Amino acid sequence: MKKRKLSFSGFGQLTIPLIAIALLVIFNLIRDxxxxxxxxxxxxxxxxxxxxxxxxxxxxxxxxxxxxxxMTLVTAACGGQDISVGAAAAIAGSVFxxxxxxxxxxxxxxxxxxxxxxxxxxxxxxxxNGTLVAVFKIQPMIATLILFTCGRSIAYWINGGAxxxxxxxxITSIGGFIPGIPVPTPVIIVIxxxxxxxxxxxxxALGLFTQSVGIxxxxxxxxxxxATFIKLLSFIILGICVSVSACIGVSRLGLINHETLLIDxxxxxxxxxxxxGNSLGGGKFKLSGSIIxxxxxxxLTITLYAMKVSSTDVKAYKAIVIVLLVVxxxxxxxxxxxxxxxHLTSSRKEGPAKGAQE
Amino acid sequence: xxxxxxxxxxxxxxxxPGVLAxxxxxxxxxxxxxxxxxxxxxxxxxxLIKVLTGVYQMDGGEIRVDGEKIAIKSPQDAQNxxxxxxxxxxxxxPNLTVSENMFIGRCGAWVKRxxxxxxxxxxxxxxxxxxxxxxxxxSCSLAVQQMVAIARAVDMNCKVLILDExxxxxxxxxxxxxxxLMRDLKxxxxxxxxxxxxxxxxxxxxDRITVLRNGELVGEYLTEDLPQVQLVSKMIxxxxxxxxxxxxxxxIMFGDKPxxxxxxxISSNEALPFDFSIRKGEVNGFTGLLGSGRSxxxxxxxxxxKVTGGEVTVNGEPVKIDRPIDAMRHGIGYLSExxxxxxxxxxxxxxxxxxxxxxxxNGMFRPINRNESEAFADEYIKVLNIKTASMETPVGSLSGGxxxxxxxxxxxxxxxxxLILDExxxxxDVGTKLEIQKLVLKLAEEGVSVTFISSEVxxxxxxxxxxxxxxxxxxxxxxxxxxxNQTKVMKTIAGGEA
Numbered sequence: 001m002k003k004r005k006l007s008f009s010g011f012g013q014l015t016i017p018l019i020a021i022a023l024l025v026i027f028n029l030i031r032d033x034x035x036x037x038x039x040x041x042x043x044x045x046x047x048x049x050x051x052x053x054x055x056x057x058x059x060x061x062x063x064x065x066x067x068x069x070x071m072t073l074v075t076a077a078c079g080g081q082d083i084s085v086g087a088a089a090a091i092a093g094s095v096f097x098x099x100x101x102x103x104x105x106x107x108x109x110x111x112x113x114x115x116x117x118x119x120x121x122x123x124x125x126x127x128x129n130g131t132l133v134a135v136f137k138i139q140p141m142i143a144t145l146i147l148f149t150c151g152r153s154i155a156y157w158i159n160g161g162a163x164x165x166x167x168x169x170x171i172t173s174i175g176g177f178i179p180g181i182p183v184p185t186p187v188i189i190v191i192x193x194x195x196x197x198x199x200x201x202x203x204x205a206l207g208l209f210t211q212s213v214g215i216x217x218x219x220x221x222x223x224x225x226x227a228t229f230i231k232l233l234s235f236i237i238l239g240i241c242v243s244v245s246a247c248i249g250v251s252r253l254g255l256i257n258h259e260t261l262l263i264d265x266x267x268x269x270x271x272x273x274x275x276x277g278n279s280l281g282g283g284k285f286k287l288s289g290s291i292i293x294x295x296x297x298x299x300l301t302i303t304l305y306a307m308k309v310s311s312t313d314v315k316a317y318k319a320i321v322i323v324l325l326v327v328x329x330x331x332x333x334x335x336x337x338x339x340x341x342x343h344l345t346s347s348r349k350e351g352p353a354k355g356a357q358e
Numbered sequence: 359x360x361x362x363x364x365x366x367x368x369x370x371x372x373x374x375p376g377v378l379a380x381x382x383x384x385x386x387x388x389x390x391x392x393x394x395x396x397x398x399x400x401x402x403x404x405x406l407i408k409v410l411t412g413v414y415q416m417d418g419g420e421i422r423v424d425g426e427k428i429a430i431k432s433p434q435d436a437q438n439x440x441x442x443x444x445x446x447x448x449x450x451x452p453n454l455t456v457s458e459n460m461f462i463g464r465c466g467a468w469v470k471r472x473x474x475x476x477x478x479x480x481x482x483x484x485x486x487x488x489x490x491x492x493x494x495x496x497s498c499s500l501a502v503q504q505m506v507a508i509a510r511a512v513d514m515n516c517k518v519l520i521l522d523e524x525x526x527x528x529x530x531x532x533x534x535x536x537x538x539l540m541r542d543l544k545x546x547x548x549x550x551x552x553x554x555x556x557x558x559x560x561x562x563x564x565d566r567i568t569v570l571r572n573g574e575l576v577g578e579y580l581t582e583d584l585p586q587v588q589l590v591s592k593m594i595x596x597x598x599x600x601x602x603x604x605x606x607x608x609x610i611m612f613g614d615k616p617x618x619x620x621x622x623x624i625s626s627n628e629a630l631p632f633d634f635s636i637r638k639g640e641v642n643g644f645t646g647l648l649g650s651g652r653s654x655x656x657x658x659x660x661x662x663x664k665v666t667g668g669e670v671t672v673n674g675e676p677v678k679i680d681r682p683i684d685a686m687r688h689g690i691g692y693l694s695e696x697x698x699x700x701x702x703x704x705x706x707x708x709x710x711x712x713x714x715x716x717x718x719x720n721g722m723f724r725p726i727n728r729n730e731s732e733a734f735a736d737e738y739i740k741v742l743n744i745k746t747a748s749m750e751t752p753v754g755s756l757s758g759g760x761x762x763x764x765x766x767x768x769x770x771x772x773x774x775x776x777l778i779l780d781e782x783x784x785x786x787d788v789g790t791k792l793e794i795q796k797l798v799l800k801l802a803e804e805g806v807s808v809t810f811i812s813s814e815v816x817x818x819x820x821x822x823x824x825x826x827x828x829x830x831x832x833x834x835x836x837x838x839x840x841x842x843n844q845t846k847v848m849k850t851i852a853g854g855e856a
Contacts, residue, residue, distance in 0.1 A: 205717045205725045208710055212703045219700050222662055222692065223768075224683035224718040284705050 013277035016329045017292040050182045061298035062186035063245035068272035068290040070241030076214045077234040079282030080140025081270045087151020089262040092122040092246035094158035097256040106168035119243040126239025134231035155258035165255040175251030214282035362389045364549040371418035379405045387549040394560045397570035412436040442511030443520040452496030460510045501532030520551045555649040586852040624668030626658035636807045643810045643818045646828035660685045660692040689775035701765045704754030709735035711753045712767045738767035759786035776807040
């Protein structure tokens with residue numbers, strides 16, 4: 001019994017996002033054969049770093065990919081989404097900067113301390129959302145609407161309305177490159193987060209419990225699973241993701257702007273989960289799908305910019321492509337498509353027989 | 359007695375894939391009578407009602423209303439033809455007023471609100487329903503809401519009124535009120551089909567009883583001619599005479615074995631207080647008709663509903679069981695009655711479903727690794743002979759009997775000391791039923807205590823050495839030894855004189 005075939009459903013789930021990536025790659029190659037050229041250049045600090053469109057895409061999608069991982073978990077457990085991740089990130093980023101500003105000097109220790117503080121704050125806000133959803137049974141979108149509305153105001157208060165800057169080589173290397181490593185640091189952080197999630201699912205039964213709660217809460221409860229805790233936990237884990245993304249975002253710019261940090265990212269995050277083939281109604285999930293979904297969205301955006309589509313028009317074009325992706329991935333189309341294939345294969349078999357009858 | 363037929367259904371047939379749900383069933387309703395439709399779960403009551411109300415299309419037979427042959431195409435069509443239904447769950451809108459609820463969907467948009475309210479008040483007064491037309495429906499008691507639903511139905515010129523379990527969420531006083539309304543309607547010539555599982559209520563209000571069993575008509579009787587005991591035997595399907603001979607059950611005494619679980623006055627928000635105990639290696643059962651409270655009682659033992667009182671000891675030690683996980687930690691497993699809703703995690707694989715309970719008991723941070731879980735799944739698929747394409751097949755795609763075995767495997771894997779099986783054999787084939795019965799006896803031999811619930815009394819007699827009989831949510835008897843025979847069980851279920 002060592003057969004570990006790729007389960008068919010799992011393969012099916014990743015088909016659409018993988019096809020989307022492939023199409024975008026092909027499209028770009030036709031449009032501009034040099035689009036994916038990767039070069040080694042020297043940045044302002046004189047480090048040898050990788051550059052090129054593909055690097056820009058992978059680097060730029062980092063925050064989105066990290067948030068999408070956390071959002072997948074919330075979606076699976078609660079059958080709903082957290083729309084406050086952008087606002088929560090503004091808070092987490094503000095706390096990060098506030099702690100750094102308070103420190104006499106910025107060194108590794110203070111950066112870690114600042115990150116931990118922002119992490120705790122984001123987890124607290126996560127548990128606020130989680131409590132509303134898990135304990136008070138409020139629909140996730142309504143529950144998180146509260147923080148979505150007030151989050152950026154809270155972020156405003158933290159730094160007294162200012163948009164302070166932090167300049168330090170450490171911050172620069174978090175948002176850019178660590179000297180001697182040609183890969184952008186945010187990309188490395190995404191890999192670290194993905195590995196951490198992998199380990200979490202490997203060394204705990206969280207995946208099984210989350211899916212059970214999401215698929216059949218009543219049965220999960222009768223099997224002794226504490227559904228409230230699982231839902232709450234998913235929001236707390238998303239809180240960690242929010243804080244990591246916020247710190248990357250702040251480090252890229254070297255400042256915190258509570259109005260613009262990761263603005264509108266919540267919808268892209270939900271979209272990444274959906275494009276990844278995960279049901280927004282909860283239940284079975286694949287983290288890898290959501291990560292690929294994040295890169296699809298980013299690649300789409302960069303492709304449109306590369307085609308000189310103005311930034312105001314980009315959203316409209318993005319919407320068209322996303323509508324297509326979501327419709328193609330919808331159960332109705334999947335079923336029709338499945339029927340069509342079955343029909344084609346069966347008519348091929350029956351074809352000669354019918355001819356003989358006539 | 360008026361012999362004018364309002365409704366006649368002849369040789370009704372309804373097929374579902376693989377099942378003949380209704381096999382040539384006849385049913386007739388006279389003008390101004392209350393006619394109880396009786397049968398155990400799966401007898402075909404609800405299918406017959408759904409055919410009559412146009413939810414299902416029948417595969418054969420004919421329906422006549424007032425002697426005229428009709429075809430019922432949809433629920434809307436049924437209403438237009440004078441057949442109205444009030445379902446168990448109230449299907450009105452609590453956030454609208456009483457009059458809005460009564461007229462919604464069947465008057466033009468430009469009717470004056472006042473006129474409607476006046477008309478609604480007239481109907482409410484005529485029927486003696488204690489509600490005002492302008493009141494929000496949600497502010498009325500459940501009984502009154504139920505009555506408003508009836509008023510709505512009656513006002514749509516209904517000739518045939520179907521009440522599907524109308525009393526299941528009402529208290530005694532509310533039931534009395536509802537019966538008053540039913541008698542009034544009867545006096546006005548409406549024919550009422552009354553579906554319920556409360557025997558006493560049938561005898562209180564109905565004129566005639568039609569009994570169905572396994573999709574077939576058992577017979578139509580005048581209520582006064584059919585004693586309660588006979589009604590039960592007709593529903594369950596054993597004639598009293600032939601039952602006498604089945605009476606020998608082995609006298610197994612458990613007096614010397616230690617008590618594993620004991621509860622005094624245990625109650626939940628679904629179950630009334632009761633006492634219960636089980637010894638090591640004992641198989642006992644709760645019996646009673648559907649809705650008698652047998653499932654609610656075992657759910658209270660497992661902590662599945664909110665436990666509201668009682669003292670529990672396990673192995674003589676006082677313990678607190680408030681949630682399923684508490685029960686599991688004390689070695690209790692529970693296979694629930696509703697496999698789809700409370701049992702399987704449909705989209706997860708057979709393997710994941712099998713290890714679920716054990717994993718929960720191990721705790722989140724001691725995951726059963728892949729190899730171990732495959733070994734477990736493999737073992738139990740073989741032991742219980744589960745038919746599945748592979749252990750990675752989603753459990754939802756298996757047949758009912760195999761799904762049930764997966765859940766059994768889930769609990770067996772936790773090596774419970776006490777296993778509660780609520781209707782483990784419902785809706786599964788005879789072969790699997792026998793396998794499960796054998797398994798229960800084998801577990802008992804190994805010292806596991808088992809509480810077994812089944813709608814089939816015969817099955818319980820074969821496996822249990824003690825039966826706790828429930829009626830209308832109360833424990834009404836406990837049978838052991840030579841009392842364990844069908845006649846005695848049925849008499850106790852039916853209650854009354856006998």
